[in-house]
Amino acid sequence: MNGTIARLVVGRLAVGVITLLIVSLVVFLLTSLLPGDAVQEMLGQEATPEAVAALRAQLGLDQPVYLRYLHWLGGLLSGSPGVSMVNGMPVDQLIASRLPNTLSLAAITALVSVPVALTIGIVSAMYRGSKFDRYSNMLTVFAVSVPEFLIATIAVLIFAVKLGWLSALSRSVEVHSFGELVRVYAMPVLTLCCVLIAQMARMTRAAVIDQLSSPYVEMAVLKGARPIRVVLRHALPNAIGPIANAVALSLSYLLGGVVIVESIFNYPGIATLIVNGVITRDMPLVQACVMLFCLGFLMLVLLADLCAILSNPRLRK
Amino acid sequence: MTDNKKIPGTQLISGEQSQRIFEGLNRGMSRRDALFMLGLAGIAAAGAGSLFGPGGQLLAAGTASEGSVKGKRGGRIKVASATSSTADTLDPAKGSNYTDYCRHNMFYNGLTSLDEQLAPSMALAESFDTSDAMTWNIKLRKDVVFHDGKPMTSADVVYSLTRHKLPQVGSKALSTAQQFEEVKASGPHEVQIRLVSPNADLPAILGTTHFLILRDGTSDFAIANGTGPFTCAEFQPGVRSIAKRNENYWKAGLPYLDEIEFFSIPDESARISALLAGDVDLINPVSPRSVSRLKSDSNVNLMESLTGGYTNLVMRDELGPVQNPDFVLAMKYLLDRKQINRVAFRGYGAIANDQPIAASNRYFAADIPQRDFDPDKAKFHLKKSGMTGRALPLVASEAATGSQDIAQLLQLSGQQIGLKLDIKRVPADGYWSNHWMKHPLGFGSVNARPTADLMFSLFFQSTATMNESGWNNPRFDELLLAARGETDAAKRKQMYAEMQMLVHEHCGVGIPQFSSSLDGHNAKLKGLRPHPLGGLMGYMFAEHVWLDA
Numbered sequence: 001m002n003g004t005i006a007r008l009v010v011g012r013l014a015v016g017v018i019t020l021l022i023v024s025l026v027v028f029l030l031t032s033l034l035p036g037d038a039v040q041e042m043l044g045q046e047a048t049p050e051a052v053a054a055l056r057a058q059l060g061l062d063q064p065v066y067l068r069y070l071h072w073l074g075g076l077l078s079g080s081p082g083v084s085m086v087n088g089m090p091v092d093q094l095i096a097s098r099l100p101n102t103l104s105l106a107a108i109t110a111l112v113s114v115p116v117a118l119t120i121g122i123v124s125a126m127y128r129g130s131k132f133d134r135y136s137n138m139l140t141v142f143a144v145s146v147p148e149f150l151i152a153t154i155a156v157l158i159f160a161v162k163l164g165w166l167s168a169l170s171r172s173v174e175v176h177s178f179g180e181l182v183r184v185y186a187m188p189v190l191t192l193c194c195v196l197i198a199q200m201a202r203m204t205r206a207a208v209i210d211q212l213s214s215p216y217v218e219m220a221v222l223k224g225a226r227p228i229r230v231v232l233r234h235a236l237p238n239a240i241g242p243i244a245n246a247v248a249l250s251l252s253y254l255l256g257g258v259v260i261v262e263s264i265f266n267y268p269g270i271a272t273l274i275v276n277g278v279i280t281r282d283m284p285l286v287q288a289c290v291m292l293f294c295l296g297f298l299m300l301v302l303l304a305d306l307c308a309i310l311s312n313p314r315l316r317k
Numbered sequence: 318m319t320d321n322k323k324i325p326g327t328q329l330i331s332g333e334q335s336q337r338i339f340e341g342l343n344r345g346m347s348r349r350d351a352l353f354m355l356g357l358a359g360i361a362a363a364g365a366g367s368l369f370g371p372g373g374q375l376l377a378a379g380t381a382s383e384g385s386v387k388g389k390r391g392g393r394i395k396v397a398s399a400t401s402s403t404a405d406t407l408d409p410a411k412g413s414n415y416t417d418y419c420r421h422n423m424f425y426n427g428l429t430s431l432d433e434q435l436a437p438s439m440a441l442a443e444s445f446d447t448s449d450a451m452t453w454n455i456k457l458r459k460d461v462v463f464h465d466g467k468p469m470t471s472a473d474v475v476y477s478l479t480r481h482k483l484p485q486v487g488s489k490a491l492s493t494a495q496q497f498e499e500v501k502a503s504g505p506h507e508v509q510i511r512l513v514s515p516n517a518d519l520p521a522i523l524g525t526t527h528f529l530i531l532r533d534g535t536s537d538f539a540i541a542n543g544t545g546p547f548t549c550a551e552f553q554p555g556v557r558s559i560a561k562r563n564e565n566y567w568k569a570g571l572p573y574l575d576e577i578e579f580f581s582i583p584d585e586s587a588r589i590s591a592l593l594a595g596d597v598d599l600i601n602p603v604s605p606r607s608v609s610r611l612k613s614d615s616n617v618n619l620m621e622s623l624t625g626g627y628t629n630l631v632m633r634d635e636l637g638p639v640q641n642p643d644f645v646l647a648m649k650y651l652l653d654r655k656q657i658n659r660v661a662f663r664g665y666g667a668i669a670n671d672q673p674i675a676a677s678n679r680y681f682a683a684d685i686p687q688r689d690f691d692p693d694k695a696k697f698h699l700k701k702s703g704m705t706g707r708a709l710p711l712v713a714s715e716a717a718t719g720s721q722d723i724a725q726l727l728q729l730s731g732q733q734i735g736l737k738l739d740i741k742r743v744p745a746d747g748y749w750s751n752h753w754m755k756h757p758l759g760f761g762s763v764n765a766r767p768t769a770d771l772m773f774s775l776f777f778q779s780t781a782t783m784n785e786s787g788w789n790n791p792r793f794d795e796l797l798l799a800a801r802g803e804t805d806a807a808k809r810k811q812m813y814a815e816m817q818m819l820v821h822e823h824c825g826v827g828i829p830q831f832s833s834s835l836d837g838h839n840a841k842l843k844g845l846r847p848h849p850l851g852g853l854m855g856y857m858f859a860e861h862v863w864l865d866a
Contacts, residue, residue, distance in 0.1 A: 036750040042404070042413070042487060048782060051491050054484030086404040087554050089539075094403060097553060153586055160594035168587070168594040264587040266397075266580065268556045276402035276555055279746065285403065 005309065009302070016298040020291060024076075027290045028069050031283055037061055038085040038281040059085050072287060081291075082284035091288045094273065099292075102269040106254035108185050109192045114247060117197040121204025121243075126231050128209060137205075140198035152191045152264045159187060170265040188265045192258060196250045203246030204239070211235035241308030248304035256293040388844050388863030393576035394598040397588055398853075401581030405554035407538040409529040410481055410488035415601070416581055418526045418856035420552075423560045423577065424464075425529035425543030428455060428474065429520045431767050431855065433848055434679055435625075437520040441469065441530055441544065450515035450802050457506040461567045463532050464541075464548045471502035476533040478510070478523075490527035492782075493771075515802025517809070518768045525767050526856065546572035546860040556580065560859065573844070573863035592617055592837050599842055599862070601852040603835040605663030611837050620836045622847035622855075623667055625675035625765035625772070627832055628719045630727070631785045632825035633757050642823065643702035648758075649688060649827045650695035651730050652723075657829045661722035665833040671824075672817040673763070673772045675831045677849040680769040682814035685821055696734040708737035712759040716748035720760035723829060754785055761785045761826075765850050769813050770801050777820060786825030793819045841865050 039055045056062045060071070075082050081091045120140075124133040160168035170184045211217060212235050220234045221227075259271040270289060277285035398416040406412065409421045429437035429445075439445075443456040461469040480486050481494035488494065498511040510519065522528065532542050541549040544567065547560035557580035562572055582588040582600070589607050591597045593614055603611060603619065611617050630652065632645050654668045667676065671688055674681050699705050713724035721742060728738045743752050753761060766772045775781055778797055779789040793816055800812035820826065834852030838845060844862040848855030854862075 035747040039487075040750050042411070043489070048492065051484050051487070055487050058485050084403060086402075087406060089403075089554070097556075149584075153590070156587065156590045156594070160596070161590050164594065168591040168596045169582070263582075264584050266582045266587070266591070268553075273403065273555070276404070280402055280404045282403065 005306065008305070008309070012302050012305070016295075016302070019298060020294055023294045024073070024287060024291060025069070027287060028065070028072070028283070031278070031281070031286055032065050034278075034281060036281060038283065041279070041281050042086065072284065076291075081288040084282050084285050086280045086282045086285075091284050094285060095270065095288060095292065098268055098270050098273050101267065102255065102271070105185070105188060105258070105267065105269060106251065109189050109196065109254055110251055112189055113193045113196040113200065116193070117200035118204055118243070120197065120201040122208055122231060122236070124201070125205045125208035125212060126227060136201070140201050143194045143198040146194070148191055148195060149260045149264060151194050152187070152261060155187045155190060156264070168265075170267045188261050188267060191261050192254065196253070200246055200250050204243050207239040207242040207246075208235055211238045237311050240311035244304040244307035245301070248300040252297040252300045255296040256289070388573040389865060390573050390863070391575055392864035392866060393578070394574060394842065394862070394864065395578045395580075395596065396599045397591060397597045398579070398581045398601055399583055399585070399588065401555055401583070403555040407541040407549065407552055409526055409531070410486055410490060412526050413489060415851060415853065415856055419853055419859065420558055420579060421526045421529050422545065422857045423547040423579070423859040424541035424545040424549050425531065426545050427524050427526070427529045429524035430857065431521060431524045431850060433846065434677065435521070435767055435849055436679060437524045440524070441474075445520045450517040450519070450804050451512050453510045453512070453519055454503065455508045455510065457508065458567065459506050461544050462565055463544055464563060465532070467532060469530065469544055470505050471508045472533040474508045474530055475500050475502050476535075477531045478528065481527070488527065490525070493522060493527075514798070516770070517802065517804050518770045521768045522771070547577065568860075572860045574859075577859055589837065592839070595839070598839040599836065599845075599853070599858070600838070601834060601836045603837045605665050605835065608663070608835070616840050618838055618840050620838065620845055620847060621665060622834045622836070622852050623675070623677060623849065624832055624834055624851050625673070625678060625849055626763055626851065627669060627673065627828050627830065628717050628723065628760060628762045629785070630723070630827035630829070631754065631759050631761050632827070633754065633787050641702040641704070643698040644704050645825045647695045647698035647702060647704075647734075647736070648727075650691045650698065651727060651734070651736075652827050652829045653690040653726055653730055654829045655690070657719075657723050657726055660726060661719035662830065662832065665835065666830045667833075669828040669830045670821055671826070671828050672821040673776065673828060674769050674813065674817050675765070675849065678769055680810055680813040682817040684814070685818055688821070690730070692730060692733050695730075699734055699736055705735045706737070708739055709758055710741050710756065711738045712741045712743055712752055712756045714743045714745055714748045714752065714760070716745035717760040717762035718832065720762070723760070754783075767850060770797070773797050773816060774801075777824060788824045788826070790819055790823060
């Protein structure tokens with residue numbers, strides 16, 4: 001079994017590296033198709049031909065695309081993702097200043113949302129057709145359909161403006177105590193949870209229900225097992241695969257897709273960094289961020305697959 | 318302050334007076350009342366002028382208004398702007414938006430600063446002397462030290478001004494700096510600037526943020542080392558800056574505040590919520606749509622700054638059908654300025670007259686008759702141009718504030734006179750490089766510039782890269798150069814008046830209104846005043862505001 005997993009991990013990592021390469025190439029090509037480059041964005045209305053040429057030469061933008069790509073790739077392999085074209089700071093430093101914020105927001109959101117979502121999903125699957133199931137179904141559809149910015153804005157209006165309980169802005173730098181942690185993270189986490197819990201709960205419910213309708217569960221029921229045992233002991237282990245995948249997909253969104261939450265709560269994370277990068281055409285920054293998202297995504301999916309394999313002996317062959 | 322008699326310029330009508338008149342006009346004051354007020358103002362100004370004798374003394378104006386209110390010391394505030402990215406910089410030469418400008422004014426000083434009539438008042442310089450507007454001798458203050466303790470000398474000024482011409486600096490003021498033939502130290506506290514051609518506006522130009530003074534040799538901008546009212550305690554591009562009071566500031570008693578945290582909240586509604594929740598003390602901009610939210614709360618106030626910036630209709634001269642002067646006139650008569658002001662800007666801003674000099678400017682020509690919405694005249698000119706019944710694309714974008722509303726209003730009025738305008742909405746991203754000035758009919762958006770000369774030479778001179786309409790008027794170009802070197806203020810005003818008239822009559826640019834910038838602030842924050850350069854007190858709030866705890 002260990003051999004299988006090791007082989008799988010190695011194989012996956014190899015595929016991951018190739019995926020990263022392809023993604024980097026595609027992103028590089030796509031971003032070079034964007035109108036304007038960093039120099040034009042920087043100089044704006046002062047972009048005289050001489051000034052543009054001089055700055056391009058300085059930043060290496062006068063080279064053809066493939067040379068720039070190889071140069072960037074070489075830098076990445078030797079451990080340096082380059083220097084921001086816009087402010088001259090090393091890209092890794094820029095990312096390092098934001099990554100902890102993104103990770104802590106993601107971690108707290110995951111800690112809150114995953115248990116809640118799994119509980120809702122399993123309970124509503126166990127009592128399919130009950131009032132709880134119907135209401136939780138309705139609520140989750142509602143939560144998935146309402147856009148984040150609306151939830152965030154309404155939360156700010158109620159909790160910060162009207163009631164004054166929470167701060168309208170989130171600043172990870174100011175956290176010293178648990179009370180402050182709640183004050184800072186309550187609203188962004190609440191907003192993100194609305195979307196994530198709904199998605200994960202629905203996937204969990206579907207996966208568990210799928211198992212509950214299979215013959216072996218019927219067998220367990222006939223054998224006289226209590227419902228809770230049927231679900232937790234018999235059905236759930238078989239449902240872990242799809243659930244882990246749903247969780248992984250949802251969580252990967254927390255790594256780079258939370259632009260709206262970051263900008264509404266003024267939370268300095270990675271998502272705004274990449275948006276900045278695209279707007280200013282800061283290619284090294286965009287590339288590094290995309291690589292990071294891609295890597296995070298691959299790791300999460302790999303973990304989900306490992307979970308599925310470990311929980312399901314049939315996949316371990 | 319008093320020994321610089323050679324500074325040209327006079328104020329027949331002060332900016333404040335004309336602004337009052339202009340606001341009056343907006344409120345529905347009749348033209349006759351306005352003319353009466355203008356007449357009175359003229360007489361008053363003539364009287365005031367005589368106090369200084371011939372030659373006009375202008376530069377004292379800035380300090381008079383500063384001393385009137387004395388603020389309280391202490392306190393810290395949080396300020397939120399709307400734009401911020403990793404491109405935020407502490408290099409004044411690279412400053413590209415008002416977030417940068419505000420930050421630079423916290424940490425640095427210029428040789429001059431622009432007062433509320435956009436006239437230069439002395440800052441790090443003690444005096445500017447010239448006889449021909451070509452060679453300028455500048456005396457510097459001797460009591461100024463940088464944040465790191467080094468006293469300011471002429472070497473710092475020479476370094477700060479000459480670096481703009483180096484292409485690798487990437488200065489936003491490169492084209493302006495091309496005017497400097499030579500900048501050299503003529504003594505430890507004296508600098509001589511020789512220009513390529515005469516420019517009587519040099520003191521005003523050097524009051525803009527790009528020309529703020531750095532320490533000699535500065536090339537690392539991770540932290541700011543200037544002479545300004547605040548020292549830079551923290552700076553993270555795209556995140557925030559923290560400014561702490563400079564205890565050794567050369568202006569006695571300033572600044573008032575201990576600390577300013579400055580960052581941006583791009584989302585409009587989040588910005589307003591943060592102000593209402595008391596998490597920030599000052600925000601800019603407030604869109605006119607959100608004004609009612611602020612007015613419902615007595616703890617926050619709103620301040621309108623009438624600026625010289627505008628969103629304008631651009632009719633490119635060399636691009637096909639719109640090169641016809643009658644078509645241009647038809648479009649200008651088709652701009653329903655009052656409705657544009659009401660619909661697109663919710664009544665904020667001031668009606669403009671198809672020329673770029675705002676009423677607050679000392680060179681504003683008040684005697685050009687206001688062009689009003691006139692479908693009959695528009696129809697007449699359209700017919701004359703032979704364009705009746707033709708369909709034309711009109712490109713609008715969110716990037717040019719209000720242009721989509723203006724385009725719709727134009728489309729509606731166009732239907733009345735048999736002109737079909739197809740509105741093409743294009744995304745804001747990349748608008749300035751891909752669409753601006755590239756279509757026969759489109760929109761531009763221009764921020765207030767500190768001098769009439771800059772406004773004209775950047776956007777209307779035939780050779781300017783940003784000559785939006787591709788206008789080529791030899792008389793205008795000739796006047797522009799003559800006025801730039803003219804040291805006699807009255808003659809200069811006359812030339813600028815004629816240039817305003819030329820633009821108003823002939824140029825393919827329709828300017829429906831000058832825009833306002835709205836600041837929202839905590840009612841405890843005092844000392845904030847409107848400034849024609851823009852919101853946040855013309856980006857200079859840091860030094861002037863104080864907390865009334």
